[in-house]
Amino acid sequence: MNVDAIKNGIVIDHIQAGKGMEIYRFLNLEAYGCPVALMMNVTSRQMGNKDIIKIDGEIGVDLNMLGYIDPGVTIDVIENETCVRKYRPELPEQIRDVVRCKNPRCISTVEQELPQIFRLVDKRNKLYRCIYCDGRLD
């Protein structure tokens, strides 16, 4: 299967097979109007199978959040059809409005308009806690 090379944009590579759609939805890629290719179950020497997303355009979102969703992903920044930077997103210090706190005693479960914020408290163990109730994000 061939997908055209992109001119200016990003390639999200090494996505765990099956997670591509989750990332597509998280980044809300249908909203940007630029060409997007989501490839699933692509053969990979490293991973066996993987998903890839190619975005031909600027989407202006914090891609470090992907470090939480799938810590293995790599991001290639493409300019004039050339990869100018390749990096693995760091775990974000804060996760905002991605997941909801599951602690039924947390104030954020009754006051729905509160932003859902989890703070990274233990990088090594990838542990986030709710800023309101300290509940663990599992």
Place this chain on the structure above:
Amino acid sequence: MNSLIRITDLTVEEIDELIDTANDIIENPAKYAEVCHGKKLATLFFEPSTRTRLSFEAAMYELGGCVLSVSEGASSSAAKGESIADTARTVSCYADIIAMRHPKEGAPYVASLNASVPVINAGDGGHNHPTQTLTDLLTIRREKGELGNMTIGVCGDLKFGRTVHSLIEAMSRYPGVRFILISPEELKLPSYVKKDIIQRKRIEYKQTTDLEGVMPALDVLYMTRVQRERFLSEEEYLRLKDSYILTPEKMRWAKPDMIVMHPLPRVNEISVAVDDDPRACYFRQALNGKYIRMALILKMLKEAGRL
């Protein structure tokens, strides 16, 4: 410090300063009798409380200030669906400082993000209760002369008891503290408290189910109530509620200068016969709660530029 949500919002130095002020208030009450004249404390209590609310209110009155009080959620605009954020913004228009208790964890934190006056967490569900911990620290300092170099036994419900978790967190910042954790198997200290605080800071500790056996080693015995409201099954509560009852017989095993503390209210866990023992200091502890809250109100009003 604009607000006090958890005990670790305060540095060890700030806690020392609060304890020093509280001691000065105890020794020189007249000096503080009018310092908050014209200032108002709003006590917003969205769930029932006797001693915490009264001690906050008594503290403000003894500083010469006034109190605006909401003593139950049903009588406030929260019952009409007002958000914590809006309540905090509105109350900030009338009061100089807010003490809030709420059944939902994190509610006082939300209030602190939206209020333009300092907010004190007066207990948010089973989560944090920093002024109880300050009360405990003042009591230990007054009774034992220092906050380090001692063996503290915490006994009873170590699983759900928020006062125990906060006390362990606060005391673990002082040198030479050892913990003996005494509870039935079902009410052991949660592993995250053990791991995140005791083990991470490499503090010496021991877990046991035998209170009598460890009594001679203790400098402080902190008793807690097994709380009915934390159990899903009444049967389980009834089975565990009387796991430990401190009696004069057990007190015979204790050091002559050991102290017995309890956040109160007690049910059966300390026999009334122990009350006359000079080592029983839980009512002195309750009194200390007023003095440390006076010190805290003063500090926060000063820092907010309202005094």
